[in-house]
Each structure stands twice: as structure tokens, then as C-alpha cells.
Amino acid sequence: MIRINNLSKIYNNDIEAIKDISLTINDGDIYGIIGLSGAGKSTLVRCINLLEKPTSGTIEIDGVDLIKLNEKQLREKRKEISMIFQSFNLLNQKNCLDNVCLPLTISKVSKKEAEKRALELLEVVGIKDKAYAYPSQLSGGQKQRVAIARALATNPRVLLCDEATSALDPTTTAQILQLLKDINQKFNITIIIITHQMSVVESICKNVAILDDGFVAEKGEVRSVFSNPQSIAAKRLVFPEGYDDKLITSNKDVKFIRVVFDGDIATSKPLVASMAVEIDVVASIVYASTKSIGGVTYGSLLLSVDNDDEIVKKALDYFTKNEVSAKEVFLNV
Amino acid sequence: MFSIEKIKEALEIVINQFPLALWETIYVTLIATLFATIIGLPLGVILVTGKKDGIKPLPNWLNSFIDLFINILRSIPFLIVMILVFPLTRLIVGTTVGTVASIVPLVIASFPFIARLVESSLKEVDPNIVEMAQSIGATPLQIVTKVMLPEAFPSLLQNLTIATTTILGYSAMSGIIGGGGLGKIAINYGYYRYKYLIMLFAVIVLVLLVQIFQSVGSFVATKSDKRLK
Numbered sequence: 001m002i003r004i005n006n007l008s009k010i011y012n013n014d015i016e017a018i019k020d021i022s023l024t025i026n027d028g029d030i031y032g033i034i035g036l037s038g039a040g041k042s043t044l045v046r047c048i049n050l051l052e053k054p055t056s057g058t059i060e061i062d063g064v065d066l067i068k069l070n071e072k073q074l075r076e077k078r079k080e081i082s083m084i085f086q087s088f089n090l091l092n093q094k095n096c097l098d099n100v101c102l103p104l105t106i107s108k109v110s111k112k113e114a115e116k117r118a119l120e121l122l123e124v125v126g127i128k129d130k131a132y133a134y135p136s137q138l139s140g141g142q143k144q145r146v147a148i149a150r151a152l153a154t155n156p157r158v159l160l161c162d163e164a165t166s167a168l169d170p171t172t173t174a175q176i177l178q179l180l181k182d183i184n185q186k187f188n189i190t191i192i193i194i195t196h197q198m199s200v201v202e203s204i205c206k207n208v209a210i211l212d213d214g215f216v217a218e219k220g221e222v223r224s225v226f227s228n229p230q231s232i233a234a235k236r237l238v239f240p241e242g243y244d245d246k247l248i249t250s251n252k253d254v255k256f257i258r259v260v261f262d263g264d265i266a267t268s269k270p271l272v273a274s275m276a277v278e279i280d281v282v283a284s285i286v287y288a289s290t291k292s293i294g295g296v297t298y299g300s301l302l303l304s305v306d307n308d309d310e311i312v313k314k315a316l317d318y319f320t321k322n323e324v325s326a327k328e329v330f331l332n333v
Numbered sequence: 334m335f336s337i338e339k340i341k342e343a344l345e346i347v348i349n350q351f352p353l354a355l356w357e358t359i360y361v362t363l364i365a366t367l368f369a370t371i372i373g374l375p376l377g378v379i380l381v382t383g384k385k386d387g388i389k390p391l392p393n394w395l396n397s398f399i400d401l402f403i404n405i406l407r408s409i410p411f412l413i414v415m416i417l418v419f420p421l422t423r424l425i426v427g428t429t430v431g432t433v434a435s436i437v438p439l440v441i442a443s444f445p446f447i448a449r450l451v452e453s454s455l456k457e458v459d460p461n462i463v464e465m466a467q468s469i470g471a472t473p474l475q476i477v478t479k480v481m482l483p484e485a486f487p488s489l490l491q492n493l494t495i496a497t498t499t500i501l502g503y504s505a506m507s508g509i510i511g512g513g514g515l516g517k518i519a520i521n522y523g524y525y526r527y528k529y530l531i532m533l534f535a536v537i538v539l540v541l542l543v544q545i546f547q548s549v550g551s552f553v554a555t556k557s558d559k560r561l562k
Contacts, residue, residue: 075470076470093487
């Protein structure tokens with residue numbers, strides 16, 4: 001269990017990157033930390049493995065306060081807390097196999113043993129055939145797979161992902177997220193995901209904390225936070241292209257349904273229109289941000305329907321039947 | 334411009350003396366580069382790792398001292414360095430004249446230069462990669478040996494080539510204090526005895542030598558760089 005208590009970080013130039021953050025992350029959880037750029041996400045994740053020294057507060061992992069450790073103990077502890085990055089950070093002059101071996105050779109594992117383990121891990125992440133290729137010969141998705149294999153080398157208990165999918169296209173992002181999900185289940189690793197992408201949190205996280213200007217604006221289960229966003233920061237994330245309080249709250253006679261297309265299924269059907277024809281539920285589109293990439297749709301829709309629980313249920317059932325995730329959201333004041 | 338006799342005489346000297354001089358030049362250059370690297374490489378590493386935001390910060394006064402020390406050594410002209418280090422040369426080699434003795438001032442004059450070149454090579458290493466190394470629990474020494482130096486290898490090789498050719502140029506100058514090699518021939522015949530043809534030949538060979546060092550160095554550096562497909 002990771003327990004972060006009253007964590008603050010003030011940089012030398014008096015900028016307060018994170019302020020009084022407290023989070024509890026359970027073993028085996030996939031925990032999302034989401035926020036816009038400048039919200040303090042990267043500082044927070046770097047405080048968890050003490051790449052940044054927090055100004056105050058504590059970070060406990062399984063009851064051990066990391067801040068109290070000396071340098072040597074901290075280095076040992078870091079082997080239990082792996083990290084993957086937006087820019088992959090592979091050694092460019094080493095092939096994939098050597099890259100995955102790096103954490104092992106640092107831990108004084110023999111070369112032969114390290115290579116054996118590295119090959120196993122490259123197989124886990126699905127690119128064993130690239131073992132002898134150099135990073136410059138790989139695509140972004142493949143590089144991140146190598147980085148994940150490297151992160152797993154020391155059998156960590158925690159995996160920190162710092163914008164790990166932000167440099168990848170939507171299809172590759174979905175594959176990497178699936179891989180992280182598999183790893184979470186297979187090795188029971190606690191995963192902490194830092195991202196600015198709603199879709200990432202929605203597709204794999206169980207719990208989420210929304211960071212806004214260094215504070216935790218809202219935290220809880222992904223389902224409840226996103227279907228019933230309370231804070232302005234959360235609402236802004238749910239409606240990325242301009243959240244207008246007035247627009248939504250003025251409609252008191254409607255109920256809202258949020259439909260999410262996460263790219264898992266091809267939605268060739270014009271769902272909103274067909275819903276009207278097939279089950280006689282008419283909905284207006286309050287907000288929409290979707291894009292179709294390679295025949296797969298990503299994004300979200302916010303629909304409003306009549307203020308009637310029966311109608312909402314019918315609509316939700318309809319979307320579920322069509323394998324699209326939809327939830328009622330409560331935006332009325 | 335040059336009479337037949339003069340050309341004949343020059344050729345004779347070229348044939349008789351150039352092989353040894355060439356060997357001496359190469360030998361002095363390589364040995365001096367080797368020792369200068371042995372001192373300059375760790376110093377260059379410290380220049381990067383010891384910085385305030387480096388992986389093993391040193392006290393400020395020490396950083397400033399190393400910086401100043403290198404700058405001072407680098408600002409003294411090589412000709413003066415040769416004379417200034419006479420006591421040290423005598424201590425190490427036993428004499429201050431001759432080919433072997435010329436290695437000492439060469440090393441003293443070039444290790445600060447190499448330290449700066451190493452510093453610039455290591456600064457090119459992506460700080461994100463260094464951060465990754467810290468995140469996997471590497472010690473500062475492991476970060477240097479397993480991450481920074483391998484990542485900077487092609488650049489280090491490129492810079493060491495520059496250092497070698499510079500040291501080659503210095504070594505030619507050491508002819509003045511009795512250091513052997515092509516420089517000595519150029520000075521002794523060309524400057525002291527007005528035999529310009531021989532000086533010309535010596536210079537041509539030096540130019541060729543620099544060309545060869547530079548081409549081989551650049552070739553190996555480019556070949557070793559795995560960032561290029």
C-alpha cells in the first residue's frame with residue numbers, strides 16, 4: 001500500500017508545484033492521476049520515487065517512509081518502484097536486450113541470468129523478435145514495450161507511468177494500456193498512471209485523483225468521479241473543449257448521458273439516430289468530441305434526454321446492447 | 334624553384350630520417366593522448382556530475398576551483414607550458430630534453446582540453462535517460478559507467494579524435510625542446526638551416542597524418558553510433 005500524506009513541493013523559485021496532497025493507493029490497484037499540464041502531475045509522480053525531494057509530507061510504501069531512508073536504502077527501494085516515461089528513455093547505444101538487462105546488471109545479476117530474464121520479459125511484452133534491434137529501429141509503441149520490459153526486470157511492486165502513452169497514437173495507446181492491464185493482473189503490480197488523457201483513465205484505471213493547480217480537486221472511483229464530477233477541474237476534464245456551467249445547468253428538465261467510445265469496438269452504426277428509430281428515445285447532443293481513426297471511434301458524447309428515469313434506463317440499455325459504454329451523469333445543480 | 338641537387342638532397346633526408354621521425358610523432362601523439370585521456374576523462378566526468386544539479390553534486394568551492402584550474406592551464410600557451418613543467422618532467426622522466434620528455438608537457442597541456450571535450454560530450458546525454466538510471470536505483474558510478482559514457486561514446490570518440498589531432502600539432506612544436514618527430518625535422522632543417530624543401534615535406538606528411546587520424550576517428554565514431562540506422 002502506498003500512502004502519501006500532506007505532500008508538498010516548493011521549488012527554489014518559490015513555485016509550489018504540489019500542495020498538501022494525500023492519497024492512499026491499494027496494492028494491485030491501477031490508479032490514475034489526471035490533470036492538465038502544469039497541474040503538478042509529473043512532480044507528484046517524481047516525489048513517489050523521490051527523484052524530486054518533497055518539501056514536506058511523507059511517502060509510505062508498505063509502511064516504510066521513503067524520506068527517512070538513506071541514499072543506499074533508497075536505491076534498493078527504487079528497485080521495487082519501476083517507472084516508464086513519455087519519452088521511453090531507452091539507451092540509444094544499446095540494443096533492446098541490453099536495455100532490459102540494465103536494471104539487472106545494476107543489481108549485480110550475472111550477464112547470463114540477466115539475458116535469460118530479459119528474453120522472457122521481451123516475450124511477455126510481445127517483442128522478443130526485436131531483442132537485438134536498436135531503439136532507433138523501433139516504433140514508439142515498440143520502444144514503450146521495451147521500456148515496460150525493463151521496468152519489470154527487477155520484479156517491482158509498483159509501476160509508475162509518467163505520461164507513458166502521450167507520445168503514441170490512439171491505436172498504439174490502446175495496445176499499451178491493454179498490456180499494462182495484463183501486467184497488473186499477471187504480476188499483481190500496483191500501477192500509477194499519470195496522464196492528461198481522460199480516455200486512458202477511463203479505459204484502465206479503477207481509481208482516480210484529479211489534480212488541479214497542485215491540489216487534489218477530486219478523488220475516488222473512476223466510475224463515480226466521471227459520472228458525477230463535482231469539482232470544476234473534473235467537469236473541465238469530462239468536457240475538455242470548454243465546459244460551460246451556464247449551458248448545462250440551465251437545462252433543468254433534462255437528464256444527461258455520457259457515451260464513451262474507447263476504440264475497443266468498431267462503431268459503424270449511427271447510434272444516436274438509430275436509438276430514435278429503434279427504441280423511440282430522442283436525444284440531443286449537448287457536447288461531442290469524437291474522431292474516427294482507422295474505422296475505430298474515440299472520444300465522447302454528452303446527450304440530453306427527457307427528465308425521466310425510464311427513458312434514461314432505456315437509452316443506457318440500448319448503448320450497452322451495442323457494446324458502447326454509457327453512463328448517466330449528474331450535472332444539474 | 335628548387336634545383337635538382339637540392340631535391341636529391343632533400344629526398345635523401347626524407348628516406349633516411351622520415352621513417353623514424355614519423356614513428357616518433359605517432360608514438361608521442363598516441364602516448365600523450367592516452368595519458369591525457371586517463372587524466373582528462375575522469376576530470377570531465379566530475380565537471381558534469383559534480384554540478385549543483387548533477388548526479389553527485391560537489392561543494393561549490395570545489396567546482397569553482399576545478400573550473401578555474403582547467404581554465405588557467407588552458408590559457409597558457411603550449412610553448413610556455415613546455416618550459417614551466419621542466420621540473421615535473423625531470424622528476425618523472427629524469428631529463429627535460431628528448432622525445433620521451435616531450436610527452437610530459439603534451440599531457441599537461443592537453444588533459445584540460447580533453448576534460449572540456451568530455452564535459453561537452455556528456456552534457457549531450459539526454460537528462461531524461463540519466464533520470465531513468467536514477468529511477469532504477471543505479472549508483473552515481475553505475476550511472477557514469479553504464480549509462481552516460483556508453484550513451485556519449487560516439488561523441489566522445491569524435492572529440493578524442495579532435496584531441497589527438499591537436500596533440501599531434503603540439504607534438505610538432507615540441508621539436509624546440511628536443512622532442513623528436515616530424516616537427517623536429519621541420520624546425521631543424523627548415524628554420525635553422527633554411528632547407529625549405531625538407532620543411533615542406535615534413536609539413537605535407539603532418540597534414541597527411543592529421544587527415545588520416547581525423548578520417549579514421551570520424552569513421553569509427555559514425556559507425557559506432559547506433560542512433561543512425
